[in-house]
Amino acid sequence: MTPASDTLLDGNHTVLTPEYVEFRFTLAGIYSRFLAWLLDALIVIFGTSAVLIVLNLVMAFFPGVASALSIVVYFLVDWGYAITLETAWSGQTVGKRVMNLRVIQESGVRIGFYHAALRNLARPVDRLPLLYLVGGITALVSRSHQRLGDMLAGTIVVRERRLKVPSALGTSGEEGLLADPLFVARVKKLSTEEREVVLSAALRREELRLEARLQLFSALGTRLQEVLAMTKPAHLSDEKWTLLVAAALLPPPGSKRKLPGARSRAIAGA
Incomplete structure (x- = not known):
């Protein structure tokens, strides 16, 4: 893959500290974010199915209630999964961890519950009309590859760098x-x-x-x-x-x- 295509897929985000020191982040591309979402979606579907099997057994005598409850359970599992993991794992879900992605604030620091909740509660809008079409188009035209939820929460999705720590850092003599x-x-x-x-x-x-x-x-x-x-x-x-x-x-x-x-x-x- 050429450097030009890498830039088009990923892009960069620069943060300037009060000391005028620049930190550069590699923004996650649409493709890698889609794969991360796909893995998370499969986990949510299987998790929801497991919960619904148990609920259907309990609510066997109330089919109407079970049907309505299944919709509520899906959204609770979907939102709860993303919000809980992104809060506990500093901006990562299982899908993002596998793809080496992380959600951070635009200022470059880790997100908390507030940011995780905002960006995930906006997902129903980003999903419209199907398969995150609104969110995908917004991310494509956004300079920092932000979907609507990211814009609302002030967050970006970046690629993590994995570096090997050397045995020494030029400290000989000390x-x-x-x-x-x-x-x-x-x-x-x-x-x-x-x-x-x-x-x-x-x-x-x-x-x-x-x-x-x-x-x-x-x-x-x-x-x-x-x-x-x-x-x-x-x-x-x-x-x-x-x-x-x-x-x-x-x-x-x-x-x-x-x-x-x-x-x-x-x-x-x-």
Whole structure:
């Protein structure tokens, strides 16, 4: 597939942080989103069927009520499935996880219940008149590939990047600090979001322009001194300091860590 066709299918979404650091996201194309929806739809159909079998057995003597109830059950399972999983899995359902897709806010941060509920409650409109025709056309003409539900909730669907964490991040010569139990213990107490930001910045620093790279690591260096309650050694640059924190977070050699597709906030502006 040519780069041009990739751009037409996927596209990009850029977020500019208050520190003027750019994070770029690869937008999910219509084809991959359709496959994810198809898998989720099959799960919902089978789940609804299982629930209805039980209800029909219970409501065998009230066929009219069972018929009306089946419609209610379908929508409850359909909405409940998507809203619950996208809230619990930070913007993913089974279909999206299989296709390496994720729903995030336009600002680049993860979604919550409010966003998941809004984008999924709008699905009946997006489905009109059949097979998401309204939603599909809206996504095709939208700059960020948003269906109506996404526009309402302020969300986008992006491709996740899976990166292998290297065994080292250019921290040679600073093994003494990495061997300091106090430093390592405080680093391990960083929140999940803070860890994602540090590791994502460390692994993607080569993708940034020099000015943006300096601004990002300056903000990260200052913030890490605050959250770790430690002063950065005078001989270390902000980038080197951040890389040491990232190195302390690395898993054992040979393992892999899944990193967000630039969905994290700049830590200083979080």
